[in-house]
Amino acid sequence: MGMEFNKETFRKDFTFKNSAKAIKRFPFPFYEDSYMYSVNMEPHVPGPKGSVFEPMFDVDEHYVAEMQDRAMVLAEDPLRCQSLPHMTLAGWDLLELIMESKARDYPEWFELHKDGHNWHWINRPLGIDQKFTFLDESTLPYGPMEYITRQSQGDFTLQDQRDDNLWIEAGMVTTQADWSLDFDIGMSFHEWHAPVPRAHELGVFDRALKFLLKLQHGAPVRRFNWTLTVDPLLDTSPENYPKWGPMRADISPENVGERMYLRVELQTLHRLPRSNAIAFPIRCYLIRFDDLVTVPKWGRRLHRVLRDIPEDLATYKGFLRNRDSLVKWLSQYDDGAPTSTGWMAD
Amino acid sequence: MRSRPVYGELTPRPGSGHLFVADGEGAEAILDLFQKAGAQASSLLEKSHIIYMPGPNGTDFGARLEALGAAQYHRSPSFASAQSRLKKVLADAHMGLQIYLAGTEGLMGQAQRDVIEAGLPHEAVQTEHRGSTVRRVQCVHCKGITENVRTDPIKCSHCGLHLFVRDHYSRRLAAFQGVNIDAEDPGQVPAAVERFK
Structure with a gap:
């Protein structure tokens, strides 16, 4: 079941492309024809074969290129990966979770051999063969969190739990929807979510925190989040906003299909066994509007969601200035037919 | 906030x-x-x-x-x-x-x-x-801190970008966050208003 990994870029010439298979398995996030914040968490149990839910951590055709992009972001700005000193144990927990999951779910690509604390990790797609001592930082080229998240698609944050709260105190954040780890590190749950409109008033964060404080080891949960991005740029960081902000002004009715992307985050939450911290992988999937509307249900639904979304949410998600162009373009793909409940293609 | x-x-x-x-x-x-x-x-x-x-x-x-x-x-x-x-x-x-x-x-x-x-x-x-409501603002772009900010937007005292002063506050940095206000339309900077005294 060998897979070709795409040779592609997420910057400058933007050669990123989804294959027909990737379009078919795209995690379309809208369960119905409208959108509002909710806790919307469900158990992260293996989903249908071939779906992004099948493995614990999905590895897809973009894997190698995404890891190359991450290395470039980190070379430009090392502050995208930070871990407060007391979070190292949680980093080891995360390394173990990812290595065990990948070796189990993709044995042809990843192997993990353990002899007591002497571990041997093989990552074939990235050409890595590493022997190290578990829990001994000096035996790896980076700290444990940085080491393993340089080999895993998606952003990762680690939350310490104390005083009945969660504290974001470590993270690898290079594919983010416009938030800064460097600014938010050390904040409590409500503090780092402070800028989100409406959700506080809806009680979403109170309920989510209550739920997460009780999260059990071995029972991970998942939810979706989403936004829109111009061009397949993974690094939409606030740090680099002066570089990518002007791209938003390039959108016209003629180029919507080609240059607008739906950006979906598959967020999972895992209780870690030794540190009692919570790992929060935020996996980003991009799909070009032109590709998205090849699934009729998705085209209809995205049109209705963007047309009806409240203005403050469109502002927060950064597409208010282009909303009219997007809705007009998408309306070509909405014949008004009813759509079925759930996110699967009809 | x-x-x-x-x-x-x-x-x-x-x-x-x-x-x-x-x-x-x-x-x-x-x-x-x-x-x-x-x-x-x-x-x-x-x-x-x-x-x-x-x-x-x-x-x-x-x-x-x-x-x-x-x-x-x-x-x-x-x-x-x-x-x-x-x-x-x-x-x-x-x-x-x-x-x-x-x-x-x-x-x-x-x-x-x-x-x-x-x-x-x-x-x-x-x-x-007590007293003044002036702000310490961290430029999210260059990471420099501008002290005693009275207006919004401000010009970052380090990199010179024009920054919108958010209410988002970091206790670790003891600073509010400043984000480039004319990133999408370079040069279109609204007039500064005194928000903090």
Whole structure:
């Protein structure tokens, strides 16, 4: 079941492309024809074969290129990966979770051999063969969190739990929807979510925190989040906003299909066994509007969601200035037919 | 905005020692506290260390604070110049030290950060906001901090970008976040409005 990994870029010439298979398995996030914040968490149990839910951590055709992009972001700005000193144990927990999951779910690509604390990790797609001592930082080229998240698609944050709260105190954040780890590190749950409109008033964060404080080891949960991005740029960081902000002004009715992307985050939450911290992988999937509307249900639904979304949410998600162009373009793909409940293609 | 700290009112508490850090009008919060202490004031003063600096608006009540007669009184021209002294006092602190911070948000935030870094319990810290509402702002782009921000937008004092001043606040940085306001339409910078005095 060998897979070709795409040779592609997420910057400058933007050669990123989804294959027909990737379009078919795209995690379309809208369960119905409208959108509002909710806790919307469900158990992260293996989903249908071939779906992004099948493995614990999905590895897809973009894997190698995404890891190359991450290395470039980190070379430009090392502050995208930070871990407060007391979070190292949680980093080891995360390394173990990812290595065990990948070796189990993709044995042809990843192997993990353990002899007591002497571990041997093989990552074939990235050409890595590493022997190290578990829990001994000096035996790896980076700290444990940085080491393993340089080999895993998606952003990762680690939350310490104390005083009945969660504290974001470590993270690898290079594919983010416009938030800064460097600014938010050390904040409590409500503090780092402070800028989100409406959700506080809806009680979403109170309920989510209550739920997460009780999260059990071995029972991970998942939810979706989403936004829109111009061009397949993974690094939409606030740090680099002066570089990518002007791209938003390039959108016209003629180029919507080609240059607008739906950006979906598959967020999972895992209780870690030794540190009692919570790992929060935020996996980003991009799909070009032109590709998205090849699934009729998705085209209809995205049109209705963007047309009806409240203005403050469109502002927060950064597409208010282009909303009219997007809705007009998408309306070509909405014949008004009813759509079925759930996110699967009809 | 939920990331902004909530400030209270300074009240005398029993403790093995009392450390006061204040700027500008924050001096009056300390004077009021000793007023409230009544008969206890003199025994409190015997164990008090006051570090004071003028406010960003120039307010200087140093003479009135010094006249209280605390065991130690120190006036600094700025927080930066007071910081090494503050860190030494915190490093030498005994169990039961009570900490009182008063004045501008920037002063309290920076002092509180030093308190946390020194490993002192946050329950030992009281804060009271008095005086100027000027902000410390971190440019999210170049990471430089601009002090005493009065207007929105501002020009970053390090990289020169025009920044919108968000209400999002980091206690670790003791600063609000500044984000480039004309990133999408370079050159279109709205006129600065005085939002913080």
